[in-house]
Structures are given as structure tokens and as C-alpha cells.
Amino acid sequence: MKTNLITAALVAAMFTATASFADVPAYLDDSLPIEERVNDALSKMTVAEKVAIIHAQSKFSSPGVQRLGIPGVWCTDGPHGIRPDVLWDEWDQAGATNDSCVAFPALTCLAATWNPEMSYLYGKSIGEEARYRNKNVLLGPGVNINRTPLNGRNFEYMGEDPYLSSRIVVPYIKGVQENGVAACVKHYALNNQEVDRAFVNVLVDDRTLHEIYLPAFKAAVTEGEAWAIMPGYNKYNGEHACENPVLLLDILKGDWGFDGVAISDWGAVHNTDKVAQSGLDMEFGSWTNGLNWGASNAYDNYYLAKPYEKMILDGTLPMDGLDDKARRVLRLIMRTEMNRHRPYGSLNSDEHYAAARKIGGEGIVLLKNQNDLLPVSSEVRKILVVGENAIKMMTVGGGSSSLKVQREMLPLDGIKAKAADCGIEVAYERGYVGDVTGEYNGVTTGQNLNDDRSAEQLIADAVKAAKEADMVIFIGGLNKADHQNAEATDRESFALPYNQDRVIEALYEANPRLVVMNLTGNAYSMPWVNKVPAIVQGWYIGSEAGNAIADVLFGDVNPSGKLPMTFAKELKDYAAHAEADSTMYPGVGGDVIYKEGLNVGYRYTDRLKPSRINYAFGHGLSYTDFKLGKPELSVAGDESDVRYTVTVPVTNIGGVDGAEVVQAYVRDVKSSVARPEKELRAFAKVKVAPGQTEEAVLTFDRNAFAYYDPDDAKWTLEAGKFEILIGTSSDNIVAKVPVTVGKSQKWADSER
Numbered sequence: 208m209k210t211n212l213i214t215a216a217l218v219a220a221m222f223t224a225t226a227s228f229a230d231v232p233a234y235l236d237d238s239l240p241i242e243e244r245v246n247d248a249l250s251k252m253t254v255a256e257k258v259a260i261i262h263a264q265s266k267f268s269s270p271g272v273q274r275l276g277i278p279g280v281w282c283t284d285g286p287h288g289i290r291p292d293v294l295w296d297e298w299d300q301a302g303a304t305n306d307s308c309v310a311f312p313a314l315t316c317l318a319a320t321w322n323p324e325m326s327y328l329y330g331k332s333i334g335e336e337a338r339y340r341n342k343n344v345l346l347g348p349g350v351n352i353n354r355t356p357l358n359g360r361n362f363e364y365m366g367e368d369p370y371l372s373s374r375i376v377v378p379y380i381k382g383v384q385e386n387g388v389a390a391c392v393k394h395y396a397l398n399n400q401e402v403d404r405a406f407v408n409v410l411v412d413d414r415t416l417h418e419i420y421l422p423a424f425k426a427a428v429t430e431g432e433a434w435a436i437m438p439g440y441n442k443y444n445g446e447h448a449c450e451n452p453v454l455l456l457d458i459l460k461g462d463w464g465f466d467g468v469a470i471s472d473w474g475a476v477h478n479t480d481k482v483a484q485s486g487l488d489m490e491f492g493s494w495t496n497g498l499n500w501g502a503s504n505a506y507d508n509y510y511l512a513k514p515y516e517k518m519i520l521d522g523t524l525p526m527d528g529l530d531d532k533a534r535r536v537l538r539l540i541m542r543t544e545m546n547r548h549r550p551y552g553s554l555n556s557d558e559h560y561a562a563a564r565k566i567g568g569e570g571i572v573l574l575k576n577q578n579d580l581l582p583v584s585s586e587v588r589k590i591l592v593v594g595e596n597a598i599k600m601m602t603v604g605g606g607s608s609s610l611k612v613q614r615e616m617l618p619l620d621g622i623k624a625k626a627a628d629c630g631i632e633v634a635y636e637r638g639y640v641g642d643v644t645g646e647y648n649g650v651t652t653g654q655n656l657n658d659d660r661s662a663e664q665l666i667a668d669a670v671k672a673a674k675e676a677d678m679v680i681f682i683g684g685l686n687k688a689d690h691q692n693a694e695a696t697d698r699e700s701f702a703l704p705y706n707q708d709r710v711i712e713a714l715y716e717a718n719p720r721l722v723v724m725n726l727t728g729n730a731y732s733m734p735w736v737n738k739v740p741a742i743v744q745g746w747y748i749g750s751e752a753g754n755a756i757a758d759v760l761f762g763d764v765n766p767s768g769k770l771p772m773t774f775a776k777e778l779k780d781y782a783a784h785a786e787a788d789s790t791m792y793p794g795v796g797g798d799v800i801y802k803e804g805l806n807v808g809y810r811y812t813d814r815l816k817p818s819r820i821n822y823a824f825g826h827g828l829s830y831t832d833f834k835l836g837k838p839e840l841s842v843a844g845d846e847s848d849v850r851y852t853v854t855v856p857v858t859n860i861g862g863v864d865g866a867e868v869v870q871a872y873v874r875d876v877k878s879s880v881a882r883p884e885k886e887l888r889a890f891a892k893v894k895v896a897p898g899q900t901e902e903a904v905l906t907f908d909r910n911a912f913a914y915y916d917p918d919d920a921k922w923t924l925e926a927g928k929f930e931i932l933i934g935t936s937s938d939n940i941v942a943k944v945p946v947t948v949g950k951s952q953k954w955a956d957s958e959r
């Protein structure tokens with residue numbers, strides 16, 4: 208009897224449930240295709256509601272449609288960790304106690320892994336943190352090309368090469384978006400300097416635009432299927448990126464078929480009429496104070512708010528333009544917040560720390576290792592560590608990527624922990640004093656880095672201690688202060704700051720068993736490069752910096768990172784600075800002219816004497832040695848469908864497990880247009896055990912051999928001879944594979 212009653216109650220409940228499901232509007236029914244749901248929601252919205260969802264309501268959020276139960280958008284920086292919450296309309300901290308995060312290595316470090324698997328792990332992990340914090344748009348990753356090593360924000364990007372950046376950005380986006388969080392790729396496009404970033408007008412030829420500055424954005428959209436993109440502050444050809452119909456309508460939404468949302472950089476919109484018609488979909492960060500500036504609500508005065516609504520209602524601007532923007536925002540919400548099947552995410556998990564450590568260790572680059580000074584040998588009894596970056600928290604500062612971390616292992620602590628396991632004593636000397644502020648927008652490191660000693664005294668103390676040590680490890684570089692690696696300012700010099708070159712020279716004189724490890728997001732000059740026996744390039748490595756560094760220095764991790772940018776001798780060895788022409792950098796009268804064209808990074812230094820570079824793009828050593836065998840070419844497809852595969856045997860001829868990145872550069876033997884000496888077109892990272900051989904598999908399609916013809920706006924493949932150059936860095940080519948393309952072809956950017 209009792210059972211029957213329960214069954215009856217269940218049936219009644221099911222009936223009620225079924226009945227109410229039938230009433231669910233289409234936009235809430237996630238069994239329907241997203242487009243159907245989006246159109247249904249749009250058809251139920253008023254003009255005011257459509258306008259409301261396309262602009263901010265606070266520093267980082269925009270409203271949904273409360274009447275319809277459609278949630279809003281919550282953004283977060285990006286790109287290395289989830290930014291702590293700020294007040295509703297202030298940049299100051301909200302003071303929350305649940306918004307500490309794991310800081311992942313900076314994107315330069317990720318790029319230096321040359322490993323798309325690490326990129327997916329990164330995206331997945333940071334996406335989980337964003338999801339747990341209930342953010343549905345992650346403002347990152349950044350893929351602006353390193354045109355100049357002075358750019359203060361290069362640490363947020365993936366180096367100088369469009370192909371490497373493209374291969375690294377795609378898995379990051381996939382990993383993030385699997386969490387139901389949108390990746391917002393930034394800063395589209397040509398935002399390659401911070402000086403005058405709010406208005407600098409970039410003048411660049413079409414070929415360079417398409418071959419150097421757009422490919423990573425294109426890959427993010429067409430392969431990564433990014434749900435959002437952030438047009439930057441700068442201008443291109445006289446129009447701000449946010450109001451630029453060529454960038455947004457013709458290329459992004461036209462040629463690349465982008466169906467996501469173009470979200471303005473914060474405060475980057477200037478004009479209602481222009482922005483409404485240029486393809487930007489959402490406006491954030493315009494300079495209101497959010498409280499009392501404006502008629503009732505300052506956000507109503509945004510360019511895409513009441514002023515836009517008025518122009519729609521009086522017929523000045525078309526409704527279908529507004530519908531397109533609202534439709535895209537609804538699509539974003541359906542893909543993220545209204546996807547009931549997305550996972551819940553996780554914050555500060557052991558897995559995230561492990562991912563940060565793994566990526567960090569894999570991105571560290573061993574530049575030089577004379578006499579196998581590294582890894583630290585078992586004979587070493589006493590190590591002296593010198594340098595501010597060994598004790599400085601580097602997750603705070605730098606601008607919008609500044610983080611509030613749950614914990615950060617400092618390099619000195621990581622080294623001490625590992626040394627203790629090996630019975631090695633560690634002493635520390637500061638060597639120089641750089642930046643002691645330790646505060647950014649209310650996030651403080653809590654560190655007191657003040658030191659009253661004079662520069663001379665600091666060096667004298669370090670030298671004295673160096674003489675008493677078996678080996679010295681210098682940990683310096685740049686930091687996240689203004690004019691170092693920070694948003695809104697560029698570096699003022701290519702040299703390391705704060706007297707560090709002198710400190711390094713003095714340490715070398717005192718104890719030639721010296722390792723120099725610099726943590727930076729940029730290349731810098733190395734006047735001591737020929738003397739110092741071991742040089743390691745670290746980056747901003749985040750929460751696990753100390754552990755990742757110690758893993759490499761002590762040999763638990765065999766370095767396999769490769770430089771994602773050229774380390775030239777001097778600033779003039781970068782084409783943008785070669786002529787010291789201020790129209791090329793930082794610009795004159797608001798214009799900056801990219802006269803160097805395609806000559807960015809190795810595409811320029813390849814034409815210089817080898818002595819003009821310290822370390823080439825793609826360079827990086829290992830604690831073992833590899834030998835590359837004879838490459839084998841196989842051809843598939845026919846003349847109109849070029850497809851080549853090159854396999855290269857890689858043998859580990861040393862004594863420890865390691866990984867080598869086999870790099871393939873394409874050279875056009877004879878071309879009707881000037882082309883770079885060679886361009887990276889494929890790479891593969893292979894792990895190989897001692898004495899073993901593994902195969903690196905490299906594939907090429909027609910894109911690998913093409914150039915962009917600005918006259919007819921088409922990619923162009925010219926029949927004829929090419930060489931596929933195989934090597935372990937851009938300046939260490941060990942084999943050439945000749946290929947002959949049988950048939951010329953042309954195709955538009957839209958035909959992939």
C-alpha cells in the first residue's frame with residue numbers, strides 16, 4: 208500500500224514535470240541547436256534589452272536579460288591566472304578571501320616549451336580555475352608578435368614567430384573552452400608596443416600584416432574556434448582597432464568567418480557611429496566612474512549604450528546591426544553560462560600546481576653549458592645564490608595580468624629545498640637592488656625588499672661570498688615594474704637594469720663556476736656572454752617558479768625549452784631599431800611605420816653576420832645529446848593538393864632521458880618576390896631515452912610554401928624548387944630536403 212502511494216506520487220510529479228517542460232521556451236531548451244535558441248531569445252527581446260547586453264555594467268561584467276532569465280557575462284584577466292576581484296567600478300581590490308589562484312608560467316614560457324600538449328594542459332587548467340570562480344570569459348591568451356624586444360608586454364605573448372604562436376595558441380583555447388569558458392584572444396591586431404598604445408597608428412603593408420601579424424589570430428579563430436577576441440587600443444591605417452572595419456568586418460568576420468564576440472579592450476571605444484558599424488560587439492571599460500558621471504547610470508553613457516539606442520530608434524543606424532551584436536552575445540552566453548553540461552572547474556588544485564611546475568620546467572631554456580657545469584654536480588658542497596629575482600615575488604605587478612596567488616615558491620626557496628635533499632649548503636647575497644615596491648592596485652606581496660647597502664657594497668659582499676662557494680648561481684633579469692615587463696610602458700633600454708651586468712662580471716671574476724639565469728619576458732643584451740660558462744633563460748614562471756627552476760638546475764628535469772624569440776647582440780640587430788629611425792619606433796606624430804616589413808626576429812638576423820646574435824630563435828640545449836638522422840620525404844595528394852611528410856630519426860646519444868624539438872624551416876629557392884631566407888613551417892618535440900631512436904614527423908601543406916600577394920589579396924604558391932631545412936634551432940640546420948612544387952596556385956584567405 209505504502210509502495211503504491213509512493214509510485215502514485217512519483218507519477219504525479221513526473222506528469223507535472225513533463226507538463227512544465229512543455230512550457231519551457233526554446234531558448235532555454237538545451238536539446239535544441241544553439242542558433243535556434245539564440246534566435247528565439249532575440250525575438251523576445253526589446254531594443255533596450257538588446258542594447259543592455261552589449262556593454263558593461265561594471266568593470267568586468269555585462270548584464271543578461273533578467274526578465275527572460277538570461278544571465279550576464281563575467282570577464283576576468285588572463286592570461287596567466289585568474290585575476291582577483293575588483294570593486295564594482297574601481298580597479299581597487301574587492302578584498303575577497305576566495306579569489307587567490309595558481310599563477311601559471313607566463314605565455315613566453317609556454318611558447319618556449321614548443322609543445323602543444325603543454326599548451327592544452329595550460330588552457331584546461333586555467334579554464335578550470337576560471338570556471339570555478341564563475342567567470343565565463345577569460346581575457347587571454349595574447350598572441351601579438353614580438354616586433355621589438357622593448358615591448359613591455361611581450362611576456363604576455365608567444366614570441367616572434369607567427370607559426371609557433373599559431374601552434375601554441377590553438378590548444379590553449381581548446382583547453383579553456385572545454386570548461387564552458389570563452390577564451391578572448393588579444394590584442395587584435397598590431398598592438399606591438401605599449402608606448403602611446405592608446406592612439407598609436409600602425410602603418411604596415413598588407414603582405415606583412417597577413418604573413419607576420421595575423422596568422423596567430425587567424426589560427427585562434429579558424430582552428431581554435433575562439434568564442435571571443437579583443438580588439439586593442441592602437442589604430443591601424445588611421446582607425447582604432449575597435450572601430451576598424453577592415454580588421455573586424457572584412458578579415459575577422461568576413462574572411463575567417465568568426466561567429467564569436469569582439470570585446471573592446473578596456474576603454475578602447477571612441478565613437479558610437481563608428482563602433483556601431485565596424486563589427487565590434489561589446490564595449491567594456493570606457494572611462495566613466497560608474498557612479499555619478501552621467502544622467503542616471505554612467506554605463507548608460509557608453510558609446511554602445513543609450514547613444515546607440517537613440518540612433519537605432521531614430522533610424523540613423525540599422526536594427527540588423529544591433530541584432531547581429533546581440534545575437535553574438537547571446538551565442539556566447541549559451542556557449543558558456545547557459546551550457547548546463549559544462550564542468551564545475553576547480554581552484555588551486557594539486558593538479559594545477561603540478562601543471563604549472565611541469566610547464567615551467569619544460570619552458571626553461573638552457574642557453575649555454577660549458578664543461579657540463581649544470582646540472583649541479585654531487586661534488587658541490589656550497590652554492591651561493593645571488594640576485595634580486597631569487598627572492599622576489601613576480602606574480603604581482605605588470606598590469607592587468609597581476610595576480611593574487613595562493614602561494615608562490617621563490618627561486619631561492621626552491622633551490623634551498625632541493626639542495627637540502629642533496630646535503631648542499633646554500634648562501635644568499637642580493638648583489639643589486641632593483642624594484643622594491645611589491646604592490647599593484649592593492650595586491651601586495653607582503654615582502655620587504657628594502658636594503659640600504661650601496662651598489663658597491665652589495666657587489667663587494669656578493670664577491671666575498673662567491674669566493675667561498677663551490678659554485679655561484681645568479682638569478683636576475685627584469686621584473687614587473689614600469690619600464691620592465693609591464694603594461695602601459697615599454698623598456699627604455701635593451702640592457703639588463705640595475706647594474707646587473709657589472710654584478711655578473713664581478714661574480715665571474717670572483718668565481719668562474721658561475722651560472723647566470725635571468726627571469727624575463729624579453730631578450731636583453733649579454734655583454735658577459737663569452738665569459739660566463741652556463742646561461743639559463745627563465746621566464747616569469749608563476750606559483751611554482753622555485754620548484755621548476757630547481758628541477759632544471761639539479762637535473763630532475765632535463766631542459767628541453769627552445770627560445771621563442773631571437774636573442775640578438777644589440778638593439779640595432781632587430782630590424783625595427785636598425786636605423787634608429789623613430790618613425791619605425793616609437794613613432795612620430797602618432798604614426799609608427801613598420802618599414803622593416805617581414806624582417807622580424809630571425810627573418811632579419813638571418814641576413815646578418817652570425818656574430819650579431821647571442822642565441823638564435825629555436826635555440827636550447829639539453830643535458831643529453833641528440834643526433835638527427837637522414838630525413839625521409841613522402842608525398843601524398845596530387846599537384847593541386849600539396850602534402851608532404853618528412854620523418855626525421857632522432858637518437859639520444861647521451862646518458863639521460865631527454866626531448867629534442869626538431870624544427871623545419873621552408874626556403875623558397877627561387878621566387879618572383881623577395882622572401883625571408885627561411886621560415887618555420889613545422890616542428891615536433893620528441894622524447895627519447897638514452898641509446899634509443901624515435902621519429903619526428905613533420906607535415907606540410909600548401910600553406911607552408913605560400914606567400915601573401917597583396918595585389919590580388921591571395922595566398923600564392925609558385926611552382927618550383929623549395930628546400931625544407933631540418934635543424935634543432937634556426938641557426939643549426941643539419942639537413943636539407945629538396946621538394947619541387949609542380950603547380951602554381953592562388954587562394955583567398957577565406958578558402959582554407
Ligand code: BGC
Nearest residue numbers: 284285346393472473607694
Ligand atoms: C588590457 C587588457 C586587459 C584589460 C582588462 C586593458 O588595459 O590591455 O589586456 O584584459 O585591461 O583588465
